[in-house]
Amino acid sequence: MLADLDYSDSSEFERDSLARKTCDLVCIYGCVFMLMYGIKSRFAGLIEYSNSLLFFSVVTIGIYALYRFSGNWTRHRALVVSGLTFIYLFLLGSGGENNTGLFWCYIYPIVIFSIVGTDKGKWILSAIIFLSAWILYAPELIGAGHEYALNIKHRFIGSITFVSLIAYYMERARLAAQQESDIAKARLALLACSDELTGTFNRRGIEAKVQDELHRVVRNKTEMSIVLCDVDWFKRINDRYGHDVGDAALQHIAKVLGDTVRVTDMVGRWGGEEFLIMLPNTSLQKGYQLIERVREKVASERIVIGEHELSLSISCGICSTRFFSRFGDLIKAADTSLYEAKAQGRNCTRPELKEA
Numbered sequence: 216m217l218a219d220l221d222y223s224d225s226s227e228f229e230r231d232s233l234a235r236k237t238c239d240l241v242c243i244y245g246c247v248f249m250l251m252y253g254i255k256s257r258f259a260g261l262i263e264y265s266n267s268l269l270f271f272s273v274v275t276i277g278i279y280a281l282y283r284f285s286g287n288w289t290r291h292r293a294l295v296v297s298g299l300t301f302i303y304l305f306l307l308g309s310g311g312e313n314n315t316g317l318f319w320c321y322i323y324p325i326v327i328f329s330i331v332g333t334d335k336g337k338w339i340l341s342a343i344i345f346l347s348a349w350i351l352y353a354p355e356l357i358g359a360g361h362e363y364a365l366n367i368k369h370r371f372i373g374s375i376t377f378v379s380l381i382a383y384y385m386e387r388a389r390l391a392a393q394q395e396s397d398i399a400k401a402r403l404a405l406l407a408c409s410d411e412l413t414g415t416f417n418r419r420g421i422e423a424k425v426q427d428e429l430h431r432v433v434r435n436k437t438e439m440s441i442v443l444c445d446v447d448w449f450k451r452i453n454d455r456y457g458h459d460v461g462d463a464a465l466q467h468i469a470k471v472l473g474d475t476v477r478v479t480d481m482v483g484r485w486g487g488e489e490f491l492i493m494l495p496n497t498s499l500q501k502g503y504q505l506i507e508r509v510r511e512k513v514a515s516e517r518i519v520i521g522e523h524e525l526s527l528s529i530s531c532g533i534c535s536t537r538f539f540s541r542f543g544d545l546i547k548a549a550d551t552s553l554y555e556a557k558a559q560g561r562n563c564t565r566p567e568l569k570e571a
Contacts, residue, residue: 226416229385230332230393234292235288236548237269237326237330238282238291238295238486239279240331241275241295241299241330242278242295245272245275245277246275247272249269249271249275250268250269252268252526253265253267253269253272254269254430255312255363256268256312261312264309264311267305269389270448271298271302271305275298277307278294278298281294282294285498286558293380296327296329296331296339298386299323299326300323300326300339300343301386302345303319303320304346306320307347307351308350308354308361309361310361316368317371317374318416319374320347320371321375321378323343324336324340324375324378324379324382324383325378325382327339327340328340328382328383328384329571330384332386332389332390333383333386333387334422336386337391338384340379342542344356344372344376346370346381347372351363351372352368363498376413382427398482399485402430402431405482405503407419408423409421410483410484412462412465412466413465413466413468413484414466414469414473414480414484415472415473415482415484415490416484417483417484418483418484420483421481421482421483421485421493422542424481424493424495425481425491425545426443426542427487428495429536429542432536437495437496438496438498438499438537439493439494439495439496439497439536440494440496440499440501440502440533440534440536441487441491441492441494441533441534441549442489442491442492442494442502442506442531442532442549443485443490443491443531443532443533443546443550443553444468444489444490444492444509444510444530444531444553445470445489445490445529445553445557446464446465446468446488446489446527446529447527447528447529447557449464449488449494452464452525454480456520456523456525459521460521460523463521464520464525465484465488467518467520467527469482469491471492471512471513471516472511474490474509475508476505477493477494477505479495479496480493480494480495481493482502490529492509497535498522498537499533499535499537502535502566503533506533506564508526509531510529510531510563510564512560513527513529514526514527514528514529514562528561529562530553530556530557530562530564531553531563531564531565532548532550532551532553532554532555532564532565533549533564533566534544534548534552552565552566553565
């Protein structure tokens with residue numbers, strides 16, 4: 216039944232996709248900018264700083280090439296985060312060219328949250344802000360070679376903390392919006408494949424399930440049976456009692472089918488008063504026995520709908536992939552068997568299979 220549908224939340228996939236794109240951008244554009252500013256610094260006479268930037272650009276493109284060659288995303292993410300952190304600390308400790316290194320540090324919080332998410336990112340940023348304060352206020356303890364004015368130290372720690380907080384809450388808001396979007400998509404997908412009246416799959420939904428199962432049948436060399444069921448004398452029910460009673464009768468049949476079949480089986484409204492039941496990993500003989508139990512249960516119950524007491528029955532046609540492997544052929548064979556069941560008095564399953 217529809218309750219068995221697996222509408223997995225795609226938020227994790229979206230986050231992972233964004234993280235991969237962010238890493239790609241960091242590697243590509245980071246390499247280009249460091250190469251460009253490294254060359255500029257060389258012409259400005261800052262040889263040691265230039266060499267550092269050129270070295271970082273080579274390491275960055277090496278990290279990117281390693282990922283493209285190996286495809287190891289976990290390692291790649293760790294290397295990118297480690298590389299970004301090292302460059303951040305280098306720019307902070309060295310001051311960059313003419314004290315402009317601090318400007319590039321503000322990219323770090325935004326990129327980190329995009330790559331690792333808010334849970335890990337908040338701990339990484341907390342540690343980085345602590346290290347930043349250490350570098351700025353006690354550079355002699357770690358051998359940092361650049362000294363900033365006191366007001367710049369205060370302003371940088373305050374501003375990088377502010378940017379980190381804003382980046383954190385923006386990322387949380389983005390993730391919340393993404394989750395709401397995923398839920399909306401799942402609901403739309405559910406509506407697209409469900410029958411509003413009976414709560415089962417609609418024709419599109421059950422056909423998609425059967426098609427998917429057919430692929431597994433071919434791949435795993437198993438057998439699947441399908442059953443077409445038709446509510447007997449349904450037009451008479453509508454004509455005599457009205458469509459409200461007819462709708463209630465269909466809902467009752469759908470509930471009996473859903474409650475009687477196995478957890479792995481799927482039920483869908485094929486059209487009008489017809490239902491299609493998919494029985495995975497089920498031979499024709501076992502499928503016949505199962506649908507007979509369903510049919511007998513329907514016929515044995517009298518239902519009360521408003522002021523009316525009704526007896527319902529179904530006619531069934533069954534077929535399996537033992538004889539047909541294509542969806543259209545299966546439906547045609549099951550429909551032919553259903554027509555035979557109706558021609559032979561209704562309230563029966565065809566072809567009739569006796570227990571061996």
